[in-house]
Amino acid sequence: MNVIDPRIHQALDGELALEAVPAELRRTVARLAAAADLLAAPLPGPATSLESRVMAEIRRPAPSRARRVMRWLVTPHAIILRVRPAWSVAFAAVVAALTLFTAGQEGPELAEHEGIAQFVGRFPEAQSVHAVGTFNDWRPGSIALEDQDHDGVWRATVVLPAGTYEYMFVVDGERWVPDHLAERLVADDFGRENSIVIVRPARR
Amino acid sequence: MTRWVVLACAAFLALPLAAQSVRGRLEGRIPSAAIPAVDSLIQFASQEGLPTEPLIQKALEGGAKHVAGPRIIAAVQMSLGQLRDARDLLVRAGDQPPVLPAEMTTVAWALRRGLPAPVVERVVAALARPPRAAAMHAVADLVAHRFDPDSAAELIIEAVRDGVPQERLLDVSTGVLQQVQRGHTRAEALAIVRRELPNLPARSKPTRGNVAGARRPASPAPP
Numbered sequence: 001m002n003v004i005d006p007r008i009h010q011a012l013d014g015e016l017a018l019e020a021v022p023a024e025l026r027r028t029v030a031r032l033a034a035a036a037d038l039l040a041a042p043l044p045g046p047a048t049s050l051e052s053r054v055m056a057e058i059r060r061p062a063p064s065r066a067r068r069v070m071r072w073l074v075t076p077h078a079i080i081l082r083v084r085p086a087w088s089v090a091f092a093a094v095v096a097a098l099t100l101f102t103a104g105q106e107g108p109e110l111a112e113h114e115g116i117a118q119f120v121g122r123f124p125e126a127q128s129v130h131a132v133g134t135f136n137d138w139r140p141g142s143i144a145l146e147d148q149d150h151d152g153v154w155r156a157t158v159v160l161p162a163g164t165y166e167y168m169f170v171v172d173g174e175r176w177v178p179d180h181l182a183e184r185l186v187a188d189d190f191g192r193e194n195s196i197v198i199v200r201p202a203r204r
Numbered sequence: 205m206t207r208w209v210v211l212a213c214a215a216f217l218a219l220p221l222a223a224q225s226v227r228g229r230l231e232g233r234i235p236s237a238a239i240p241a242v243d244s245l246i247q248f249a250s251q252e253g254l255p256t257e258p259l260i261q262k263a264l265e266g267g268a269k270h271v272a273g274p275r276i277i278a279a280v281q282m283s284l285g286q287l288r289d290a291r292d293l294l295v296r297a298g299d300q301p302p303v304l305p306a307e308m309t310t311v312a313w314a315l316r317r318g319l320p321a322p323v324v325e326r327v328v329a330a331l332a333r334p335p336r337a338a339a340m341h342a343v344a345d346l347v348a349h350r351f352d353p354d355s356a357a358e359l360i361i362e363a364v365r366d367g368v369p370q371e372r373l374l375d376v377s378t379g380v381l382q383q384v385q386r387g388h389t390r391a392e393a394l395a396i397v398r399r400e401l402p403n404l405p406a407r408s409k410p411t412r413g414n415v416a417g418a419r420r421p422a423s424p425a426p427p
Contacts, residue, residue: 116418132268134261134265135421136421137229137233137261137264138233138261138264138265138267138268138269139264139268140268142421143421156419157417157418157419158418158419158420158421159418159419159420160421164313164337164341166261166265176269183345183348184317184341184344184345184348185348186313186316186317187316188265188269189262189278189279189282189283190265190266190269190271190275190279192269194265196317198341198374200371200374201371
Protein backbone atom coordinates (compact mmCIF):
# COMPACT_ATOMS: atom_id res chain seq x y z
CA MET A 1 0.00 0.00 0.00
CA ASN A 2 1.32 3.43 -0.97
CA VAL A 3 1.76 5.88 1.85
CA ILE A 4 0.18 9.26 1.07
CA ASP A 5 2.07 12.28 2.08
CA PRO A 6 0.34 13.76 5.23
CA ARG A 7 0.44 17.25 3.71
CA ILE A 8 -1.90 16.01 0.96
CA HIS A 9 -4.33 14.86 3.67
CA GLN A 10 -4.09 18.20 5.37
CA ALA A 11 -4.63 20.11 2.12
CA LEU A 12 -7.68 17.96 1.26
CA ASP A 13 -9.07 18.45 4.77
CA GLY A 14 -8.59 22.25 4.49
CA GLU A 15 -6.09 22.31 7.27
CA LEU A 16 -3.35 23.47 4.98
CA ALA A 17 -3.66 26.08 2.27
CA LEU A 18 -2.95 24.84 -1.26
CA GLU A 19 -0.25 27.47 -1.63
CA ALA A 20 1.49 26.04 1.43
CA VAL A 21 1.76 22.63 -0.23
CA PRO A 22 5.02 22.01 -2.02
CA ALA A 23 4.78 22.43 -5.80
CA GLU A 24 5.42 18.70 -6.57
CA LEU A 25 2.35 17.71 -4.47
CA ARG A 26 -0.04 20.39 -5.74
CA ARG A 27 -1.00 18.51 -8.87
CA THR A 28 -1.89 15.35 -6.90
CA VAL A 29 -3.93 17.39 -4.43
CA ALA A 30 -5.79 19.04 -7.32
CA ARG A 31 -6.65 15.66 -8.94
CA LEU A 32 -7.82 14.13 -5.67
CA ALA A 33 -9.94 17.21 -4.92
CA ALA A 34 -11.61 16.93 -8.36
CA ALA A 35 -12.34 13.25 -7.76
CA ALA A 36 -13.86 14.00 -4.36
CA ASP A 37 -16.09 16.66 -5.93
CA LEU A 38 -17.26 14.19 -8.55
CA LEU A 39 -18.20 11.58 -5.94
CA ALA A 40 -20.02 14.13 -3.89
CA ALA A 41 -22.13 15.40 -6.78
CA PRO A 42 -25.76 13.99 -6.95
CA LEU A 43 -26.47 11.35 -9.71
CA PRO A 44 -28.53 12.56 -12.71
CA GLY A 45 -32.12 11.16 -13.26
CA PRO A 46 -34.75 9.91 -10.74
CA ALA A 47 -33.96 8.60 -7.32
CA THR A 48 -32.39 5.16 -7.44
CA SER A 49 -32.68 4.04 -3.89
CA LEU A 50 -34.18 0.58 -3.27
CA GLU A 51 -37.26 2.03 -1.67
CA SER A 52 -37.96 4.39 -4.50
CA ARG A 53 -37.46 1.61 -7.06
CA VAL A 54 -39.88 -0.69 -5.22
CA MET A 55 -42.46 2.06 -4.96
CA ALA A 56 -42.10 2.84 -8.64
CA GLU A 57 -42.69 -0.79 -9.48
CA ILE A 58 -45.81 -0.91 -7.28
CA ARG A 59 -47.25 2.18 -8.86
CA ARG A 60 -46.75 0.91 -12.42
CA PRO A 61 -50.10 -0.18 -13.97
CA ALA A 62 -50.58 -4.01 -14.24
CA PRO A 63 -49.84 -5.42 -17.75
CA SER A 64 -52.72 -6.88 -19.79
CA ARG A 65 -53.46 -10.65 -19.78
CA ALA A 66 -52.21 -11.03 -23.36
CA ARG A 67 -48.98 -9.31 -22.46
CA ARG A 68 -48.49 -11.55 -19.45
CA VAL A 69 -49.14 -14.66 -21.54
CA MET A 70 -46.73 -13.43 -24.16
CA ARG A 71 -44.11 -12.72 -21.54
CA TRP A 72 -44.63 -16.21 -20.05
CA LEU A 73 -44.23 -17.74 -23.47
CA VAL A 74 -40.99 -15.98 -24.32
CA THR A 75 -39.42 -16.33 -20.90
CA PRO A 76 -37.24 -19.42 -20.44
CA HIS A 77 -38.66 -21.90 -17.88
CA ALA A 78 -37.02 -24.85 -16.26
CA ILE A 79 -38.99 -28.10 -16.69
CA ILE A 80 -38.47 -30.89 -14.25
CA LEU A 81 -39.45 -34.31 -15.65
CA ARG A 82 -39.67 -37.14 -13.19
CA VAL A 83 -39.74 -40.51 -14.93
CA ARG A 84 -39.86 -44.08 -13.74
CA PRO A 85 -37.50 -46.12 -15.92
CA ALA A 86 -39.89 -49.10 -16.06
CA TRP A 87 -42.71 -46.97 -17.46
CA SER A 88 -40.35 -45.30 -19.92
CA VAL A 89 -39.19 -48.66 -21.27
CA ALA A 90 -42.80 -49.86 -21.59
CA PHE A 91 -43.78 -46.67 -23.41
CA ALA A 92 -40.83 -47.02 -25.80
CA ALA A 93 -41.77 -50.65 -26.47
CA VAL A 94 -45.37 -49.68 -27.32
CA VAL A 95 -44.20 -46.94 -29.68
CA ALA A 96 -41.75 -49.33 -31.36
CA ALA A 97 -44.42 -52.03 -31.75
CA LEU A 98 -46.92 -49.59 -33.22
CA THR A 99 -44.30 -48.30 -35.65
CA LEU A 100 -43.32 -51.80 -36.75
CA PHE A 101 -46.82 -53.18 -37.13
CA THR A 102 -48.35 -50.21 -38.84
CA ALA A 103 -45.42 -49.45 -41.13
CA GLY A 104 -46.13 -50.43 -44.72
CA GLN A 105 -49.85 -51.03 -44.21
CA GLU A 106 -50.80 -48.08 -46.32
CA GLY A 107 -50.64 -50.21 -49.48
CA PRO A 108 -53.58 -51.06 -51.66
CA GLU A 109 -56.45 -52.97 -50.08
CA LEU A 110 -56.60 -56.43 -51.65
CA ALA A 111 -59.97 -57.82 -52.66
CA GLU A 112 -60.83 -61.45 -51.95
CA HIS A 113 -59.80 -62.68 -55.39
CA GLU A 114 -56.73 -60.55 -55.81
CA GLY A 115 -53.12 -61.44 -55.24
CA ILE A 116 -49.64 -60.05 -55.52
CA ALA A 117 -47.37 -60.71 -58.49
CA GLN A 118 -43.70 -59.85 -58.29
CA PHE A 119 -41.63 -59.29 -61.38
CA VAL A 120 -37.85 -59.30 -61.12
CA GLY A 121 -35.32 -59.21 -63.92
CA ARG A 122 -31.64 -58.42 -64.26
CA PHE A 123 -30.97 -55.98 -67.06
CA PRO A 124 -27.78 -54.06 -66.20
CA GLU A 125 -27.69 -51.84 -69.27
CA ALA A 126 -31.42 -51.17 -69.57
CA GLN A 127 -33.03 -47.74 -69.48
CA SER A 128 -36.56 -49.09 -69.01
CA VAL A 129 -38.20 -52.45 -68.37
CA HIS A 130 -41.93 -53.22 -68.58
CA ALA A 131 -43.93 -56.34 -67.82
CA VAL A 132 -46.34 -56.96 -70.68
CA GLY A 133 -48.79 -59.81 -70.88
CA THR A 134 -52.33 -61.06 -70.69
CA PHE A 135 -52.84 -59.05 -67.46
CA ASN A 136 -52.64 -55.80 -69.40
CA ASP A 137 -53.81 -56.85 -72.89
CA TRP A 138 -50.15 -57.00 -74.00
CA ARG A 139 -50.01 -53.25 -73.76
CA PRO A 140 -46.52 -51.97 -72.94
CA GLY A 141 -46.31 -49.18 -70.41
CA SER A 142 -48.79 -50.08 -67.72
CA ILE A 143 -46.39 -52.07 -65.50
CA ALA A 144 -42.98 -50.45 -65.31
CA LEU A 145 -40.25 -52.18 -63.35
CA GLU A 146 -37.90 -50.00 -61.31
CA ASP A 147 -34.21 -50.20 -60.51
CA GLN A 148 -34.10 -47.91 -57.51
CA ASP A 149 -30.59 -48.76 -56.33
CA HIS A 150 -29.12 -48.87 -59.86
CA ASP A 151 -27.75 -52.38 -59.43
CA GLY A 152 -29.24 -53.60 -62.70
CA VAL A 153 -32.00 -55.59 -60.98
CA TRP A 154 -35.44 -54.31 -61.99
CA ARG A 155 -38.51 -55.02 -59.87
CA ALA A 156 -42.25 -54.41 -59.77
CA THR A 157 -44.90 -55.62 -57.35
CA VAL A 158 -48.38 -55.60 -58.81
CA VAL A 159 -51.89 -56.37 -57.60
CA LEU A 160 -53.68 -58.63 -60.07
CA PRO A 161 -56.87 -60.68 -60.05
CA ALA A 162 -56.05 -64.27 -59.10
CA GLY A 163 -55.41 -66.31 -62.22
CA THR A 164 -52.81 -67.50 -64.68
CA TYR A 165 -51.06 -65.03 -66.95
CA GLU A 166 -48.52 -65.18 -69.76
CA TYR A 167 -46.03 -62.35 -70.02
CA MET A 168 -42.66 -61.13 -71.23
CA PHE A 169 -40.40 -58.24 -70.33
CA VAL A 170 -40.00 -55.40 -72.81
CA VAL A 171 -36.56 -53.85 -72.39
CA ASP A 172 -35.97 -50.30 -73.63
CA GLY A 173 -39.31 -50.35 -75.42
CA GLU A 174 -38.26 -52.79 -78.12
CA ARG A 175 -36.50 -55.93 -76.86
CA TRP A 176 -38.86 -58.77 -75.84
CA VAL A 177 -37.26 -61.00 -73.23
CA PRO A 178 -38.76 -63.91 -71.25
CA ASP A 179 -38.46 -63.81 -67.48
CA HIS A 180 -35.50 -66.12 -66.90
CA LEU A 181 -36.38 -66.39 -63.22
CA ALA A 182 -39.91 -67.63 -63.94
CA GLU A 183 -40.45 -71.27 -63.11
CA ARG A 184 -42.98 -71.75 -65.86
CA LEU A 185 -42.52 -71.15 -69.56
CA VAL A 186 -44.74 -71.89 -72.52
CA ALA A 187 -44.26 -71.55 -76.30
CA ASP A 188 -45.81 -68.33 -77.57
CA ASP A 189 -46.57 -69.72 -81.08
CA PHE A 190 -44.47 -66.91 -82.54
CA GLY A 191 -41.16 -68.71 -82.14
CA ARG A 192 -40.39 -67.59 -78.59
CA GLU A 193 -41.39 -68.50 -75.06
CA ASN A 194 -43.67 -66.64 -72.69
CA SER A 195 -43.24 -66.80 -68.94
CA ILE A 196 -46.19 -67.81 -66.80
CA VAL A 197 -47.17 -66.29 -63.49
CA ILE A 198 -49.87 -67.82 -61.33
CA VAL A 199 -51.42 -65.29 -58.99
CA ARG A 200 -53.02 -66.85 -55.95
CA PRO A 201 -55.55 -65.00 -53.80
CA ALA A 202 -53.59 -63.30 -51.01
CA ARG A 203 -56.42 -63.38 -48.46
CA ARG A 204 -56.84 -67.16 -48.21
CA MET B 205 -92.20 -70.00 -75.03
CA THR B 206 -92.02 -66.27 -74.29
CA ARG B 207 -88.80 -66.86 -72.35
CA TRP B 208 -87.15 -68.48 -75.40
CA VAL B 209 -88.21 -65.64 -77.64
CA VAL B 210 -86.70 -63.12 -75.20
CA LEU B 211 -83.48 -65.13 -74.98
CA ALA B 212 -83.25 -65.42 -78.76
CA CYS B 213 -83.78 -61.67 -79.15
CA ALA B 214 -81.15 -60.96 -76.50
CA ALA B 215 -78.66 -63.26 -78.25
CA PHE B 216 -79.52 -61.69 -81.60
CA LEU B 217 -78.75 -58.25 -80.20
CA ALA B 218 -75.75 -59.28 -78.08
CA LEU B 219 -73.76 -61.08 -80.77
CA PRO B 220 -73.23 -58.08 -83.08
CA LEU B 221 -72.39 -55.93 -80.04
CA ALA B 222 -69.81 -58.46 -78.86
CA ALA B 223 -68.35 -58.68 -82.35
CA GLN B 224 -68.06 -54.93 -82.48
CA SER B 225 -66.32 -54.80 -79.09
CA VAL B 226 -63.82 -57.47 -80.24
CA ARG B 227 -63.04 -55.45 -83.35
CA GLY B 228 -62.65 -52.40 -81.17
CA ARG B 229 -60.05 -54.18 -79.06
CA LEU B 230 -58.13 -55.33 -82.13
CA GLU B 231 -58.17 -52.12 -84.14
CA GLY B 232 -54.88 -50.30 -83.95
CA ARG B 233 -53.31 -53.22 -82.10
CA ILE B 234 -52.81 -55.71 -84.95
CA PRO B 235 -52.26 -55.12 -88.69
CA SER B 236 -55.57 -54.00 -90.12
CA ALA B 237 -55.38 -56.60 -92.93
CA ALA B 238 -55.42 -59.36 -90.30
CA ILE B 239 -58.48 -58.08 -88.43
CA PRO B 240 -61.21 -59.66 -90.62
CA ALA B 241 -59.62 -63.13 -90.48
CA VAL B 242 -58.94 -62.94 -86.75
CA ASP B 243 -62.41 -61.59 -86.15
CA SER B 244 -64.02 -64.42 -88.07
CA LEU B 245 -61.99 -67.01 -86.11
CA ILE B 246 -63.21 -65.41 -82.90
CA GLN B 247 -66.78 -65.53 -84.20
CA PHE B 248 -66.36 -69.24 -84.95
CA ALA B 249 -65.16 -69.79 -81.39
CA SER B 250 -68.10 -67.84 -80.01
CA GLN B 251 -70.60 -69.81 -82.07
CA GLU B 252 -69.06 -73.11 -80.93
CA GLY B 253 -69.25 -72.08 -77.29
CA LEU B 254 -65.49 -71.84 -76.96
CA PRO B 255 -63.83 -69.08 -74.90
CA THR B 256 -62.86 -66.12 -77.06
CA GLU B 257 -60.60 -64.25 -74.65
CA PRO B 258 -57.55 -66.52 -75.25
CA LEU B 259 -57.88 -65.87 -78.99
CA ILE B 260 -58.14 -62.12 -78.51
CA GLN B 261 -55.11 -62.23 -76.22
CA LYS B 262 -53.12 -64.23 -78.78
CA ALA B 263 -53.92 -61.69 -81.49
CA LEU B 264 -53.02 -58.77 -79.19
CA GLU B 265 -49.80 -60.53 -78.23
CA GLY B 266 -48.85 -60.93 -81.89
CA GLY B 267 -49.62 -57.28 -82.56
CA ALA B 268 -47.59 -56.12 -79.56
CA LYS B 269 -44.65 -58.24 -80.68
CA HIS B 270 -44.88 -56.72 -84.18
CA VAL B 271 -45.57 -60.09 -85.76
CA ALA B 272 -46.79 -60.06 -89.37
CA GLY B 273 -50.54 -60.42 -89.96
CA PRO B 274 -50.46 -63.93 -91.50
CA ARG B 275 -48.50 -65.27 -88.52
CA ILE B 276 -50.99 -63.71 -86.12
CA ILE B 277 -53.85 -65.36 -87.98
CA ALA B 278 -52.00 -68.70 -87.89
CA ALA B 279 -51.36 -68.40 -84.15
CA VAL B 280 -55.00 -67.53 -83.44
CA GLN B 281 -56.06 -70.47 -85.60
CA MET B 282 -53.73 -72.73 -83.62
CA SER B 283 -55.20 -71.47 -80.35
CA LEU B 284 -58.67 -72.14 -81.67
CA GLY B 285 -57.60 -75.72 -82.49
CA GLN B 286 -56.19 -76.12 -78.95
CA LEU B 287 -59.48 -74.97 -77.45
CA ARG B 288 -61.42 -77.42 -79.60
CA ASP B 289 -59.05 -80.22 -78.52
CA ALA B 290 -59.55 -79.18 -74.91
CA ARG B 291 -63.33 -79.28 -75.26
CA ASP B 292 -63.19 -82.73 -76.87
CA LEU B 293 -60.87 -83.98 -74.14
CA LEU B 294 -63.20 -82.72 -71.41
CA VAL B 295 -66.19 -84.43 -73.00
CA ARG B 296 -64.18 -87.61 -73.46
CA ALA B 297 -63.17 -87.50 -69.78
CA GLY B 298 -66.78 -87.34 -68.72
CA ASP B 299 -67.76 -83.63 -68.51
CA GLN B 300 -71.28 -83.07 -69.72
CA PRO B 301 -71.67 -80.53 -72.54
CA PRO B 302 -71.87 -77.59 -72.60
CA VAL B 303 -68.35 -77.51 -71.23
CA LEU B 304 -67.45 -74.40 -69.28
CA PRO B 305 -65.13 -71.94 -71.08
CA ALA B 306 -62.87 -71.74 -68.01
CA GLU B 307 -62.42 -75.53 -68.08
CA MET B 308 -61.45 -75.44 -71.73
CA THR B 309 -58.94 -72.70 -71.09
CA THR B 310 -57.46 -74.72 -68.22
CA VAL B 311 -57.07 -77.86 -70.29
CA ALA B 312 -55.63 -75.90 -73.23
CA TRP B 313 -53.06 -74.43 -70.81
CA ALA B 314 -52.15 -77.87 -69.53
CA LEU B 315 -51.67 -79.25 -73.05
CA ARG B 316 -49.58 -76.22 -74.04
CA ARG B 317 -47.44 -76.72 -70.96
CA GLY B 318 -46.58 -80.20 -72.21
CA LEU B 319 -48.89 -82.48 -70.27
CA PRO B 320 -49.76 -85.58 -72.30
CA ALA B 321 -53.45 -85.70 -73.20
CA PRO B 322 -54.06 -89.03 -71.37
CA VAL B 323 -52.67 -87.52 -68.15
CA VAL B 324 -54.89 -84.45 -68.51
CA GLU B 325 -57.83 -86.75 -69.13
CA ARG B 326 -56.98 -88.70 -66.01
CA VAL B 327 -56.88 -85.54 -63.87
CA VAL B 328 -60.15 -84.29 -65.38
CA ALA B 329 -61.86 -87.62 -64.77
CA ALA B 330 -60.58 -87.84 -61.21
CA LEU B 331 -61.28 -84.32 -59.97
CA ALA B 332 -64.27 -82.06 -59.72
CA ARG B 333 -64.14 -78.72 -61.48
CA PRO B 334 -62.91 -76.32 -58.81
CA PRO B 335 -59.50 -77.79 -58.07
CA ARG B 336 -58.75 -78.83 -61.63
CA ALA B 337 -56.92 -75.72 -62.80
CA ALA B 338 -54.63 -75.68 -59.79
CA ALA B 339 -54.13 -79.45 -60.03
CA MET B 340 -53.15 -79.23 -63.71
CA HIS B 341 -50.62 -76.51 -62.99
CA ALA B 342 -49.20 -78.52 -60.11
CA VAL B 343 -48.82 -81.59 -62.34
CA ALA B 344 -47.39 -79.49 -65.17
CA ASP B 345 -44.84 -77.94 -62.75
CA LEU B 346 -43.58 -81.42 -61.90
CA VAL B 347 -43.57 -82.59 -65.51
CA ALA B 348 -41.58 -79.48 -66.45
CA HIS B 349 -38.96 -80.75 -63.98
CA ARG B 350 -38.83 -84.14 -65.72
CA PHE B 351 -41.08 -86.01 -63.32
CA ASP B 352 -43.01 -88.90 -64.74
CA PRO B 353 -46.42 -87.41 -65.75
CA ASP B 354 -48.41 -90.35 -64.39
CA SER B 355 -46.65 -90.30 -61.02
CA ALA B 356 -47.04 -86.53 -60.79
CA ALA B 357 -50.76 -86.75 -61.59
CA GLU B 358 -51.19 -89.55 -59.08
CA LEU B 359 -49.63 -87.49 -56.29
CA ILE B 360 -51.73 -84.40 -57.00
CA ILE B 361 -54.97 -86.39 -57.26
CA GLU B 362 -54.11 -88.05 -53.97
CA ALA B 363 -53.44 -84.66 -52.40
CA VAL B 364 -56.90 -83.45 -53.43
CA ARG B 365 -58.50 -86.62 -52.06
CA ASP B 366 -56.56 -86.16 -48.82
CA GLY B 367 -58.17 -82.77 -48.39
CA VAL B 368 -55.45 -80.40 -49.58
CA PRO B 369 -57.36 -77.25 -50.65
CA GLN B 370 -56.96 -76.11 -54.23
CA GLU B 371 -55.04 -72.99 -53.29
CA ARG B 372 -52.39 -75.23 -51.68
CA LEU B 373 -51.95 -77.68 -54.57
CA LEU B 374 -49.08 -75.68 -56.03
CA ASP B 375 -47.37 -76.03 -52.64
CA VAL B 376 -47.48 -79.80 -53.10
CA SER B 377 -45.44 -79.61 -56.30
CA THR B 378 -43.18 -76.99 -54.70
CA GLY B 379 -42.64 -79.34 -51.76
CA VAL B 380 -41.62 -82.15 -54.11
CA LEU B 381 -39.17 -79.89 -55.93
CA GLN B 382 -37.68 -78.82 -52.59
CA GLN B 383 -37.04 -82.45 -51.73
CA VAL B 384 -35.15 -82.87 -55.00
CA GLN B 385 -33.10 -79.78 -54.16
CA ARG B 386 -32.21 -81.43 -50.84
CA GLY B 387 -30.65 -84.30 -52.76
CA HIS B 388 -33.44 -86.86 -52.99
CA THR B 389 -34.23 -88.69 -56.20
CA ARG B 390 -37.50 -87.84 -57.92
CA ALA B 391 -39.13 -91.06 -56.74
CA GLU B 392 -37.98 -90.40 -53.16
CA ALA B 393 -39.21 -86.80 -53.31
CA LEU B 394 -42.66 -87.93 -54.44
CA ALA B 395 -42.76 -90.57 -51.72
CA ILE B 396 -41.70 -88.13 -48.97
CA VAL B 397 -44.37 -85.58 -49.85
CA ARG B 398 -47.01 -88.29 -50.26
CA ARG B 399 -46.22 -89.58 -46.77
CA GLU B 400 -46.69 -86.08 -45.31
CA LEU B 401 -50.06 -85.40 -46.97
CA PRO B 402 -52.27 -83.56 -46.22
CA ASN B 403 -49.67 -81.64 -44.21
CA LEU B 404 -47.68 -79.08 -46.12
CA PRO B 405 -45.12 -76.48 -45.11
CA ALA B 406 -46.65 -73.08 -44.30
CA ARG B 407 -47.29 -71.04 -47.40
CA SER B 408 -45.22 -67.88 -47.64
CA LYS B 409 -47.56 -64.91 -47.72
CA PRO B 410 -46.75 -61.56 -49.27
CA THR B 411 -44.88 -59.39 -46.79
CA ARG B 412 -46.29 -56.07 -45.63
CA GLY B 413 -43.57 -54.30 -47.53
CA ASN B 414 -44.56 -56.04 -50.73
CA VAL B 415 -48.23 -55.28 -50.30
CA ALA B 416 -47.44 -51.67 -49.49
CA GLY B 417 -45.25 -51.31 -52.55
CA ALA B 418 -47.74 -53.06 -54.81
CA ARG B 419 -49.67 -51.10 -57.38
CA ARG B 420 -52.40 -51.90 -59.81
CA PRO B 421 -51.68 -51.88 -63.55
CA ALA B 422 -53.45 -49.22 -65.53
CA SER B 423 -55.97 -51.56 -67.17
CA PRO B 424 -55.81 -55.11 -65.90
CA ALA B 425 -57.59 -57.62 -68.09
CA PRO B 426 -59.47 -60.61 -66.72
CA PRO B 427 -57.41 -63.81 -66.76
